[in-house]
Every structure is written in structure tokens, then in C-alpha cells.
Amino acid sequence: MHIVEMRSDSIERQNEDARLQALAAAEILDTEPESCFDAITRLAAEYFQADTVLLSFADESRVWVKSSWGESIREMPRHGSVFEMVIRDGAPVIVPDVSVEPRLTGKRMTLRRLEVASFAGVPVRAPGGEILGTLSIFGGLPRRRMAVDELHMLESLADMVSSQLELRRMRKVFTSKGPIAPQVDISAVGAWPTRSDLRHALDQRQFLLYYQPEVELATRKIIGLEALIRWVHPERGLVPPMDFIPMAEECGLILPIGDWGLEEACGQIQQWCADDLGYRSLRVCVNLSARQFAREGLADHVEALLRRFGISSRQLGLEMTESSLITDTNTAMEVLGSLRRLGVSLLMDDFGTGYSSLHHLHRYPFDVLKIDRSFVSRMTDGEQPLQIVKTIIELARALGMDVVAEGIETREQYTLLQELGCRYGQGYLFARPMSAEAVGELLRLPGRLLPEPAEAGQPC
Ligand code: C2E
Ligand code: MG
Ligand code: MG
Numbered sequence: 224m225h226i227v228e229m230r231s232d233s234i235e236r237q238n239e240d241a242r243l244q245a246l247a248a249a250e251i252l253d254t255e256p257e258s259c260f261d262a263i264t265r266l267a268a269e270y271f272q273a274d275t276v277l278l279s280f281a282d283e284s285r286v287w288v289k290s291s292w293g294e295s296i297r298e299m300p301r302h303g304s305v306f307e308m309v310i311r312d313g314a315p316v317i318v319p320d321v322s323v324e325p326r327l328t329g330k331r332m333t334l335r336r337l338e339v340a341s342f343a344g345v346p347v348r349a350p351g352g353e354i355l356g357t358l359s360i361f362g363g364l365p366r367r368r369m370a371v372d373e374l375h376m377l378e379s380l381a382d383m384v385s386s387q388l389e390l391r392r393m394r395k396v397f398t399s400k401g402p403i404a405p406q407v408d409i410s411a412v413g414a415w416p417t418r419s420d421l422r423h424a425l426d427q428r429q430f431l432l433y434y435q436p437e438v439e440l441a442t443r444k445i446i447g448l449e450a451l452i453r454w455v456h457p458e459r460g461l462v463p464p465m466d467f468i469p470m471a472e473e474c475g476l477i478l479p480i481g482d483w484g485l486e487e488a489c490g491q492i493q494q495w496c497a498d499d500l501g502y503r504s505l506r507v508c509v510n511l512s513a514r515q516f517a518r519e520g521l522a523d524h525v526e527a528l529l530r531r532f533g534i535s536s537r538q539l540g541l542e543m544t545e546s547s548l549i550t551d552t553n554t555a556m557e558v559l560g561s562l563r564r565l566g567v568s569l570l571m572d573d574f575g576t577g578y579s580s581l582h583h584l585h586r587y588p589f590d591v592l593k594i595d596r597s598f599v600s601r602m603t604d605g606e607q608p609l610q611i612v613k614t615i616i617e618l619a620r621a622l623g624m625d626v627v628a629e630g631i632e633t634r635e636q637y638t639l640l641q642e643l644g645c646r647y648g649q650g651y652l653f654a655r656p657m658s659a660e661a662v663g664e665l666l667r668l669p670g671r672l673l674p675e676p677a678e679a680g681q682p683c
Pocket of ligand 2: 449510542572
């Protein structure tokens, strides 16, 4: 008996050592609070209509609250705290009514001071499985028993915290080796293109829109198209947007170029609908950059275009990245609000690559979230990247948003995404970006159904 106890003691000690190491590696205790944590606690509070939500982490003696919603409390010391209970059980702890739970009566439970009738705490884990922290909700929902899907939602939110920690770690690795998404340093671009090159291209009508199909994954039906700009340069050939959009943004020409793109896409929608009224169910999405938001009257401009081309707002989608919203959040909020009222779809592009994705997701009225290609491509690398995609999908679902996975290149990614419940996707596996004429051919396929893609693991 004595030996068994000693063994279990030493196992606990080992687990605790591993946990503290993981905690130190995550650099969570002595860093500034992050807005994404606030977004998670707020989401949890809203979803569960909770009185208080805590995101906490603990070392051996005390609990560190990294974000709290509702009544302001400090959970310390560690012993007798929710954290302690979660770590002891290694699993969610759900207490529908504290007053009738014998092991919680008395002074052990610090949070009793709140006189909450109930709480639920779920673990936030490191990639190795060690418990780093807990996400706990008090009051609200658990006055009754928690349904299984509600527990899953709470666990997803806790996984989202893990994902954000993992994202932060990856960002560090990437920033030491190069950025996570290709970001162009204007100073490094060199002399080309100059402002006058771009001005000339605009005057000479050298820009062109390519279109890439967006499909419903279950059927491979084309449900929409993303318009992607190209520069048909007389000497350099087809120039990709990342080679000139940053410069266009820098020198302000992104505004006329962006206007051209919107108008061109609307004209194309009109033309497709003239060919076949069935195409009215297609949504054509146009990418917008930061500067286009900073400008007053974007919604009026879009409305005028819709009228002029006689197209419905459901036929147009506008994609923007988080970074384009950060520069002036109040204006972004106003502009997005008026676009939403107009009825056009708002898509958050490259989700996960920004610095506080969740914060923005929660704050702005997006109806579609596009999972960045970097996550899709890493999905098959292991449990953690897969978990990130899974939690993004679950979170979007809980927020009533559609999810589009970007950059699907292999059958394996395609199958996994479907298993995770992702409904829509785009990528080379289905179709590359192509000219309006070429995409017109695909639209004429019976039922707009794309054929079965190439075999598993073969990038197209
Ligand atoms: P984005 O909006 O995230 O567009 C998706 C990019 O991923 C496109 O690159 C597309 O060609 C590429 N892509 C799609 N499927 C796959 C795949 O399976 N594998 C790989 N490796 N790549 C895939 P593209 O056309 O070079 O555009 C790059 C970015 O340029 C776009 O990223 C968007 O942010 C920006 N952009 C494109 N057109 C416009 C525009 O008209 N205005 C503005 N402001 N930005 C634009
Ligand atoms: Mg896009
Ligand atoms: Mg994207």
C-alpha cells in the first residue's frame, strides 16, 4: 500500500514537472494579456450566458488569471481552486450546484465567495497533453446539467486557447526564419514596379481578373468564384498580385486599381447572368485592401455598382484580411456595418495569420471565414495543426459563420476537411485561378459539378 502510494506520488510529481516545463515553454505566466484571450472569454460568456468566465494558468502555488469576463476576481492561491480540481481529474469538472456537492463545501473553494450556484472548468492543454490552464465558466448555463454538445463547445473554446498559444509559438519560429504569410517589404522590392509603372498599367488596361472556383466539398459543386487580379505585362508576362499590390498600396494606386477590380467583377457577374440565369446563385468574391476601407463611402460605391450592373447583393462577396482592418478599427467597423446592411457577404480572408484573429472575428460582422492555406497545408503534419483547423471550424459554426478552406492541394486534405465538418473549399486540387472564359467552361459542366480530383497525396 505504502509503495503504491509512493509510486503514484512520484508519477504525480513527474506529471507536474512536465506540466511546469510546458507552461514555461509556452511563456504564459509573465507575458502581457492578449486580446485573443479576452475574445475567448467573451465568446464563452455570450455562448453560455455566464455570470463570470475565467481563463487561468497556474504554477505550483498560485493561479494567474489571464483573462476574465464579468465579476472581477483573482483566483489565488492555487490549492482548492478550480484549476486544482481540473488538474486532479485531468478532465472537465462540471458542478451543476456547488451547494449540494459535498467535496466542495467548506472553505476549500475560493470562488464560493462569489456565491455562484454552479461552474464548469475544462483544461487548456499543451501539444504534449499537459494541462496548462483552465477555462472556467460560473453561473449561467450549468444551473441545469450541461448537454454534451455544450461541453464540446466549452472544450473547443479551451482548444482555441491552446491553438492561439501554438500559433504564437509558430509565429516565433516563422519570424526567426521568415514570416508565416508572404509579406513583402517594400524597401526590399527594389525599383520595380514604380508608381508610374502601375499608373501606366492602369491607363493601358493591363490588369485582368482571374477567377478561382469555390466548391461545396461534399458535391464539388461550384458555389462561388474568387476574383484574383493579374497584371498582363508586355515584357514580364503574367505578374502575380503579391508582386505589385504591396507597391500599389504603398503609393495609393490601390484605390483606382481596387475600383477597377470591383467594377470588372460586377461587369463579369452581369455577363455570366446574361448567359444563364442559373448563375445568379453564384457569389463572386473580390479582395479588398486596407486603404479601400479607410475611404469614406465604400458601401455607397458598392451599392451604386450593384445598381448599375443590375446584380443582387447576394452575388457579391468582399474579402479582407485582419491586417486591413487593424489600421482604423472604428472606420472598419462602420464600413463593414454598412456593407453588411447592403447584403453583400463579408469574408475574413487568411484567418489565423493575423495577430489576434479571434478578437477580430468576434468584433466584426463577418459571415464567412477563410482558413488560411498555411493551416490546410500543415493539417497532415500532426495532431496539433489538425486540432487548430478543427477548432477554427467548430468556432465558426458556433458563431453561425460558413467556413471556406483555402489552398486544398491533396486528396488527404480534402477528406480530412470533410471529416472535420468544413463545408466549402478552394484549391489547386479542384481548380487553379483561370481566365473568365476558362471558368465559363467549368460553369457549363452539368450541375456545375467539378470532376473527381486526382488521387490521394498528389499535389496538382
Ligand atoms: P488570397 O485572397 O488569399 O487568394 C488566394 C491565393 O492563393 C491566390 O494567390 C491563389 O492563386 C492561391 N491559391 C489558391 N489555391 C491554392 C492552392 O491550392 N495552392 C497554392 N499554393 N496556392 C493557392 P494569388 O492569386 O497570387 O493572390 C495572392 C493574394 O493577392 C491574394 O490572396 C489576395 O490577398 C491578393 N489579391 C489578389 N487579387 C487582389 C485584388 O484584386 N485586390 C487586392 N487588394 N488584393 C488582391
Ligand atoms: Mg482572398
Ligand atoms: Mg486567402
